[in-house]
Amino acid sequence: MIGYIKGTLIHHDGTSVILETGGIGYEMMCSATLYARLVQNMGGEAYTYLAVKEDGISLYGFDNIAEKNMFLQLITVSGVGPKMGIGILSSTSLNDLAMFIATSDVKSLSKIKGLGKKTAERIIVELREAMQKAPIQKTQTPITNISGEGENAIVALMSLGYNRTEATEAVSQAITDGCSGLNDIIKGALKYFAK
Helix, strand or coil, X not given: CCCEEEEEEEEECCCEEEEEECCEEEEEEECHHHHHHXXXXXXXXXXXXXXXXXXXXXXXXXXXXXXXXXXXXXXCCCCCCHHHHHHHHHHCCHHHHHHHXXXXXXXXXXXXXXXXXXXXXXXXXXXXHHHHCCCCCCCCCCCCCCCHHHHHHHHHHHHCCCCHHHHHHHHHHHHHCCCCCHHHHHHHHHHHHHC
């Protein structure tokens, strides 16, 4: 499995690139954020996913591990393949996508090109369920300040690849710091991770 590549850009065509490293050129379809960064810097690093199918092998590239984690969750949904997964990631920001899922915002999610209402509904149902069923690990101190908005923020953070314990602690801290409303709580929690 190829999980990470760092190399020099030798070709790009709008959605895919070829990165040369160690004398080998790896062709991969990229998320929009990774594509822009690689083209601007004439190379760099990428987290990758190797898709093996009967009709061929394809490499997909991501800007960061959170983007890759979201992709891996998307492709577990029935009807969402790697091409659609990378298309979804390229059509909206990771934070907005996590928020659409956390708040069951079918309308906004189904506006993404190539994504119909039924598939959007399936993504929300399957990913919210999976994230809410994730085991809750015990924390050292009980957390009591999390409301419905806070729980939605936890689901959003889990869709970005954080585990439930990390997400719960970050959301609790954001609420303690005075954040209110889903957007603010998520932003506050992400700042907590950036410390």
